[in-house]
Amino acid sequence: MAARLPRRPTVVVRPAAGVALITALLVVAVTTVAMVGMTSRLMVELRRTENILHGEQAVALLSGVEGWAHGQLVADLEEGGAVDHPGENWARPLPPTELENGYAQGRIVDLQGRFNINTLVDDAAQVNAVARQRFERLLAYLDLPARLVPALLDWLDKDQAIRFPGGAEDDYYSRLTPPYRPANRPLLTVSELRLVAGFEEAIYQTLRPHVSALPGVTTINVNSAPVAVLMALADGLAATDMEALVKGRQEQPFVDVETFLRHPALAGTTVDAAGLGVTSDHFAVHGTATVGRAEARLTGFLQRRGGADRGVLMRYRHYGSGGP
Secondary structure, eight states, X not given: OOOOOOOOOOOOOXXXXXXXXXXXXHHHHHHHHHHHHHHHHHHHHXXXXXXXXXXXXXXXXXHHHHHHHHHHHHHHHHTTOSOOOTTSGGGSOEEEEEETTEEEEEEEEEGGGSEEGGGGBOTTSOBOHHHHHHHHHHHXXXXXXXXXXXXXXXXXXXXXXXXXXXXXOHHHHTTSSSOOOOOOSOOSSGGGGGGSTTOOHHHHHHHGGGEEOOSSOOOEETTTOOHHHHHTTSTTOOHHHHHHHHHHHHHSOOSSHHHHHTSGGGTTOOOOOTTEESOOOEEEEEEEEEETXXXXXXXXXXXXXXXXXXXXXXXXXXXXXXXX
């Protein structure tokens, strides 16, 4: 009789157990995705908080740069210097300096070495003829159109009378998109030129390094004026002569306007002494501070006074990110 083989056990697969396994795997997957998302959001929030803190620290460092600029200018004033020129201590940049948690650097710029746009029109809304001629020469030297002058004068004066040709008042600006009205007052900042008819961005960028928008009556400091501004002082000046003048004043600044007018480069010309000087009271301080990945930049406009008054007319802060 043949031997009987053992029967194989019957394996019963319960459908419920498979569903439970799949459900468990899905729960694990969903939980993992949720945890990764929460971790990512947490890291973003931590980085954002870190950047905010570093940004605030960078701004605090910029206050130190502004304080440095104020100290330099006041010290120069207290030393009794009757002349301001780029060879003085205040004109030496603050190199990248390690401070608490970061670095800062800065420099001071003499704004009275530039042509003050606001001198074109006086308090009585009358055009300053000498200033207008100088501005027209500056435009010519920079290869910019003379048609810019009437529009700028209309922007500065108090009336609504349109200067021809090239002027612009309410009728012109109200038809723009978006519409706005002319200021009919002195410029608050040089960037306001962008709003004036004809001052396209390329024109503005060409003109910007040579002009300022200072309050009240100011003089052009002939010790810090660049070649373009010096060329605007009279007809018939040669750029090579002005370049030689600029090079020479580095060693021997002008002690007064009379000495400047006797310079050989100006021989035979008719430079008007009106509106010229050898001292400055308006400066810009440019500072940069970096803490971690955060970077902040400062542009401040200072009017120099004695004592503890910084005379901050206006300041701008710009934020960015540094680091890798």
